[in-house]
């Protein structure tokens with residue numbers, strides 16, 4: 001269940017759910033609040049990770065109710081860490 005989302009500017013270090021890397025102070029990041037699997041959660045992501053995440057749904061790699069494990073993907077890419085041991089060079 002989706003509740004709210006917002007773009008914020010980091011005042012302290014946060015952790016990106018998508019890639020597991022730090023979101024450093026001064027960086028803009030995306031905050032999503034909602035219910036998944038019956039649990040209320042807040043998910044924070046880098047800007048480029050949010051775009052990559054949305055493209056996974058758009059391309060039907062993930063279905064609407066699919067969640068991600070913490071740090072499952074490389075930052076700003078649609079490559080799972082399980083599939084590649086090194087961070088791929090982002091296209092574009």
Ligand SMILES: [Zn+2]
Nearest residue numbers: 016019046049
């Ligand atoms: Zn990230």
